[in-house]
Amino acid sequence: MTDTVHKDAETPRGTGVFFHPEFARRDWPIIGARFSGFPAAMERQLLLDGVRLFEPQPVPDELLLRVHTADYLQEVKRQWYFQGASLSVGGCVEAAERIARGELRNALVFSVGAGHHAEASWGGGGTYLSCIGPTVARLREQHGIRRFAVIDTDSHHGNGTRAIFLGDTDVLHVCFCDDDRIEDEGSKIDVNVGWRTRDDLYLAKVHKEFVERARSFGPFMIFHNFGIDTCQGDYGDRGLTRDFFLQLAEEVKACAEEICGGRYVIITHGGFRIDTTEYIFPRIIEILVKS
Numbered sequence: 001m002t003d004t005v006h007k008d009a010e011t012p013r014g015t016g017v018f019f020h021p022e023f024a025r026r027d028w029p030i031i032g033a034r035f036s037g038f039p040a041a042m043e044r045q046l047l048l049d050g051v052r053l054f055e056p057q058p059v060p061d062e063l064l065l066r067v068h069t070a071d072y073l074q075e076v077k078r079q080w081y082f083q084g085a086s087l088s089v090g091g092c093v094e095a096a097e098r099i100a101r102g103e104l105r106n107a108l109v110f111s112v113g114a115g116h117h118a119e120a121s122w123g124g125g126g127t128y129l130s131c132i133g134p135t136v137a138r139l140r141e142q143h144g145i146r147r148f149a150v151i152d153t154d155s156h157h158g159n160g161t162r163a164i165f166l167g168d169t170d171v172l173h174v175c176f177c178d179d180d181r182i183e184d185e186g187s188k189i190d191v192n193v194g195w196r197t198r199d200d201l202y203l204a205k206v207h208k209e210f211v212e213r214a215r216s217f218g219p220f221m222i223f224h225n226f227g228i229d230t231c232q233g234d235y236g237d238r239g240l241t242r243d244f245f246l247q248l249a250e251e252v253k254a255c256a257e258e259i260c261g262g263r264y265v266i267i268t269h270g271g272f273r274i275d276t277t278e279y280i281f282p283r284i285i286e287i288l289v290k291s
């Protein structure tokens with residue numbers, strides 16, 4: 001059953017870019033200093049008509065407690081990377097709420113210390129707070145929206161996202177990683193893309209395993225855990241070129257335009273190379289804002 005679109009969200013407009021200066025100041029777990037050249041690296045794109053830059057605020061603890069245990073949250077709050085992680089989740093929540101209200105059509109959310117490896121009481125792999133879990137909780141509680149789709153194209157399995165939403169069949173989670181598995185009444189899918197692949201083969205799997213499923217699932221919004229660690233020369237290298245990621249964003253954006261009014265949130269995930277980061281994400285802004 002597809003969610004009813006809010007009246008004020010019938011004609012969403014613009015692309016939001018959610019970036020905090022703190023992200024450029026530190027060498028973050030796993031991803032390093034990949035954002036050290038931002039926001040200057042996307043200066044030209046931020047001047048495009050329809051693009052708006054937002055500086056996210058920390059996510060409230062009470063929202064994190066919707067998906068994380070109190071003991072685990074206190075543990076993470078003692079770590080040096082907590083501020084960046086909290087700002088990342090805050091950016092994701094704000095982006096999704098602005099889209100739900102019709103203030104934006106889509107968004108690119110920069111993330112450090114938070115993402116798809118964070119479970120209720122554990123986190124690792126550079127991601128220690130869940131981005132999508134608290135965001136879905138907020139959209140459900142404040143906006144009455146139930147149904148969402150998540151595509152994960154990081155090189156590694158999104159165990160945290162899977163654990164948080166397992167048993168929730170109103171969330172479609174399709175993870176492109178190392179296994180072929182279908183569970184949770186068909187709402188949770190793993191797709192083995194192979195350790196070495198090609199741009200065209202990977203895109204064909206995205207179309208078959210995510211786009212076609214999302215069409216029948218009918219989500220209100222699509223979230224994309226957008227790792228670029230699968231790029232040639234990165235730590236999760238699967239043989240993909242830099243331009244593959246632009247094609248991937250175009251494919252999923254087109255899916256969102258077709259099935260859910262363009263409501264699409266990209267969240268940066270794995271990858272440590274500064275050159276590929278500065279090549280890919282500014283160009284993704286151009287793709288998102290394009291009519």
